[in-house]
Amino acid sequence: MLPHLHLMHLPPLLLARLRRRVAFGLGALLVAALVWLAWSHYTAPLPPPAEAGELVVATLVSPGLFMRETTDGDQPLESGADHDLAAEFAKSLGLPARFIVAADAFELVELVATGRAHMAMSLPIGNGELTFSQPVRGSEPWLVGRDDALEPGEPAALAARPIEVVAGSPLADTLRGLGIDPPPQVIEVPEIDEMGLLARVAAGRTPLAAVHDIHLDLANNFYPQLKPLLRLPGRIELGWGFARHGGKPLVAQADEFIARARQDGLMARIDDRYFGHIKRVDNAGISRFLDDMRTRLPAFRRYFQAAQELTGLDWRLIAALAYQESHWDPLATSPTNVRGIMMLTEETADHLGVKNRLDAAESIHAGARYLAELIDQLPGKAKPPDRLWLGLAAYNLGMGHLRGAQAIARGMKRDPDSWYDMKQVLPQLARPEIAARLKSGPARGGEAVILADNVHTYYDILSRFEPPYATPFPRPLMQR
Numbered sequence: 001m002l003p004h005l006h007l008m009h010l011p012p013l014l015l016a017r018l019r020r021r022v023a024f025g026l027g028a029l030l031v032a033a034l035v036w037l038a039w040s041h042y043t044a045p046l047p048p049p050a051e052a053g054e055l056v057v058a059t060l061v062s063p064g065l066f067m068r069e070t071t072d073g074d075q076p077l078e079s080g081a082d083h084d085l086a087a088e089f090a091k092s093l094g095l096p097a098r099f100i101v102a103a104d105a106f107e108l109v110e111l112v113a114t115g116r117a118h119m120a121m122s123l124p125i126g127n128g129e130l131t132f133s134q135p136v137r138g139s140e141p142w143l144v145g146r147d148d149a150l151e152p153g154e155p156a157a158l159a160a161r162p163i164e165v166v167a168g169s170p171l172a173d174t175l176r177g178l179g180i181d182p183p184p185q186v187i188e189v190p191e192i193d194e195m196g197l198l199a200r201v202a203a204g205r206t207p208l209a210a211v212h213d214i215h216l217d218l219a220n221n222f223y224p225q226l227k228p229l230l231r232l233p234g235r236i237e238l239g240w241g242f243a244r245h246g247g248k249p250l251v252a253q254a255d256e257f258i259a260r261a262r263q264d265g266l267m268a269r270i271d272d273r274y275f276g277h278i279k280r281v282d283n284a285g286i287s288r289f290l291d292d293m294r295t296r297l298p299a300f301r302r303y304f305q306a307a308q309e310l311t312g313l314d315w316r317l318i319a320a321l322a323y324q325e326s327h328w329d330p331l332a333t334s335p336t337n338v339r340g341i342m343m344l345t346e347e348t349a350d351h352l353g354v355k356n357r358l359d360a361a362e363s364i365h366a367g368a369r370y371l372a373e374l375i376d377q378l379p380g381k382a383k384p385p386d387r388l389w390l391g392l393a394a395y396n397l398g399m400g401h402l403r404g405a406q407a408i409a410r411g412m413k414r415d416p417d418s419w420y421d422m423k424q425v426l427p428q429l430a431r432p433e434i435a436a437r438l439k440s441g442p443a444r445g446g447e448a449v450i451l452a453d454n455v456h457t458y459y460d461i462l463s464r465f466e467p468p469y470a471t472p473f474p475r476p477l478m479q480r
Contacts, residue, residue, distance in 0.1 A: 045115020049250070055090040055097045058108050058117035059083070063195050064218050064274045065122060068101065069468075077476075081274045082121045085136065086240075088266060089257050104190060105168030112241055118250060120241040124170045130241035133254040136267075139212040141171050141232040144201055149208070152230045158184045163208045164197055165189070171210040174232055195219055202226055212236065217278050221457055222464055224283040224290070269420040273385060276423070277453035289323065289458060293465065296328040300341070303361045305469045307368035312475040316466055318368045320458035321392065324451055325367075330360035342367025371395050372475075379403060382417035388477045389419040392455055393426060393448040404438040405429055405445060423449050 049055045059066045059082060066080040078099060090097035100117060102108035111117040113129045125132045143152065143163065152158055158175075160182045165171045167188040175186045187206075189197065194215040200206045202223035210232060211219075219226055240258075242251050261267045281289070297319065304322070308315040319328075325343035326332035333339045337346065340363035349357050352366040375391035377399060382390055394402040405426055406416035414421040426445030428434045435443070 046118060048246075049090075049093060049095055049118050052118075053095065055086075055093060055095050055119070056117045057086045057090075057097055057099050058102050058111040058120040059086075059099055059122070060102055060105070060108055060193065062122070062193055062215070063464075064214065066099070066101075068099075079274075081270050082136075084270045084273070085261065085267065086119075086121055088261065088270075089254060092257050093253065105166070109241065112243055112247075115243060118242070118247075119254070122238045123241040125237045125239045127241065129244070131244050131247055131251055132242070133240040133251055134258055135237040135239050136258060137214075137238050137271075139214055139236045139238060141174055141210060141234060141236065142213055142216055142228045143208060143210055143230040143232055144198060144216060144226055145208050145229045146201060146204065147225050147227045149227060149229060155230065156180055158208075158230075160185060161208060162187055162206070163210055164200065164206045165210045166192060166194055166197060169194075169210075170236060171212075171232070174234055175210055178233075195222075198223060198226060214275075217275070220283065221278055221281070221286055222461055224286040265420075269418060272420045272423070276420070277456040280450065280453040281457045286457075286461070289461060292323070292328060293462070297466075300328060300330075300360055300364065303364040304368075306361070307364050308469055308474075309471050310365060311368045311372040312471065313368055313372055314459075314463075314474065314477060315469050316462035317388075317455070317459050317477065318364065318371070320455045320462055321371065321395070322364060322367065323458050324454045330363065331358055340367075342370075344370070374399060375475075380406065380417040382419075384476050386417060386419040389452045389456070390417075390422065392452040393422070393445075396448040396451045397426075397429075397443050397445065401429065401438065401443040401445070402448075405443075408434060408437065419452070 046052050046056055061068060062080070062082070064080060065082040067078070067083075069077040069079075083099065086099075087097045100111065102111055102120075105123075108120050108123065109127055109129050112120045120130070122136065123130070123132070125135060143158070155178045158178065159180045162185040163175055164187045165175065167190040169188070172186050172188055175184050178184070192200075194209075194211040195218065197206075197209040197211060198215065198219040199222075201209050202219075202225055208229070216226070216228060240254050242248075242254070258267075300319070300322070301315075304315040304319045307313070307318050311318075322328055322341050326341045328341060330341040332341065332343060334343065338344065340357035341360050342363045344352070344354060344357050344363060344366060348370060349366065352369060354362055354366045357363055371391055374394040375387055378387055378390055378394070390402065397405075405422065408428070409416040409421060409425045412425060414425055416422065426449050429438065429443040429445035
């Protein structure tokens with residue numbers, strides 16, 4: 001028998017969710033059952049992190065910020081700038097982090113307010129249900145359409161126009177507060193993220209969407225037809241949210257950690273890991289890649305997947321490298337006689353036993369083996385994904401030049417195992433005073449940085465549009 005429970009005894013957030021989710025016309029008994037089941041889930045808040053033995057972090061799935069990839073193993077692979085920063089925060093507390101994914105912004109707040117998570121990531125500072133850390137990042141709001149959309153010109157041009165936003169986004173209030181008569185038709189779309197909204201705009205399924213600039217920058221690598229039409233007023237500061245009651249000690253620890261991470265460069269290194277490459281390829285290059293992905297890639301997909309079986313490297317990464325090298329042209333030849341779809345030198349081809357560099361299958365298998373060898377040969381303690389980008393730099397420069405650059409990095413007080421630091425060092429290999437210190441002679445280290453960033457971009461695109469290929473022992477490339 002259900003105990004007596006009045007709806008007004010429930011937390012406001014729970015009431016709001018029930019009002020959204022309980023359909024009109026349900027019988028009183030069913031409504032009461034739903035209320036009781038929901039309420040029973042809210043009565044056992046987590047103990048503090050030290051007692052729980054872990055930091056439980058609530059988050060939304062968001063490209064670049066938090067990504068979860070399912071695998072054949074027991075644990076999903078998790079990555080993203082927010083993920084890495086929160087994991088480092090947990091590490092500073094001497095605890096592991098456990099991430100739980102909310103369905104939408106309402107649930108994200110609710111998980112913390114009701115004690116089912118210790119903190120929530122990347123929430124707009126100011127939500128009255130929670131207390132907040134200092135800002136982790138800022139974001140500017142934009143109105144986005146297709147490149148063939150009419151220019152709004154100014155906010156008044158948005159009168160009565162339909163504009164989609166993510167359900168629960170503060171951008172809904174921004175649009176409603178523009179003071180336009182008649183106001184725009186703000187449509188809050190549930191169960192979608194901003195990248196999903198931008199995909200709808202790119203496909204012509206909706207004319208306009210309001211999003212934050214971080215997602216617009218990422219989406220331009222997937223949908224070059226998107227166009228920022230109007231900078232909306234205000235700037236949103238995003239921070240970590242904590243429960244108003246009992247969360248203050250954790251807020252103080254978070255503030256101290258964030259300040260330290262900003263000062264010692266940890267935050268900059270993490271942001272570069274996920275966003276440092278996103279504007280390297282221009283819109284024309286992205287459009288060409290997307291066209292080639294549809295027309296050229298199918299002929300070589302099975303060779304890339306066979307190379308994954310051989311090396312454990314994601315076939316989409318191998319394909320991205322091949323595109324950077326030759327635009328998937330198996331007959332490509334450089335003035336220095338580097339040849340084939342993977343652009344192998346004669347010396348590298350001989351080392352790998354390649355008989356015909358212009359044979360696509362042979363070149364792809366050899367190039368993938370060579371990259372895997374380089375990653376395995378890297379000195380130092382570089383971890384994924386830094387180890388991958390360093391390996392790609394060695395693919396371009398040769399291992400001798402990369403090791404020389406790492407030695408120079410140590411002399412410059414830079415971390416030779418950090419791709420963020422090596423991106424600053426490699427372009428200096430062309431300077432005569434630096435080249436004189438290299439046993440292998442001068443090198444165009446800036447080209448290695450461009451190669452790694454471009455491959456990163458192409459890999460992101462392929463990972464979004466092409467499914468993974470299952471093999472028994474995939475290499476850990478992106479997660480730390």
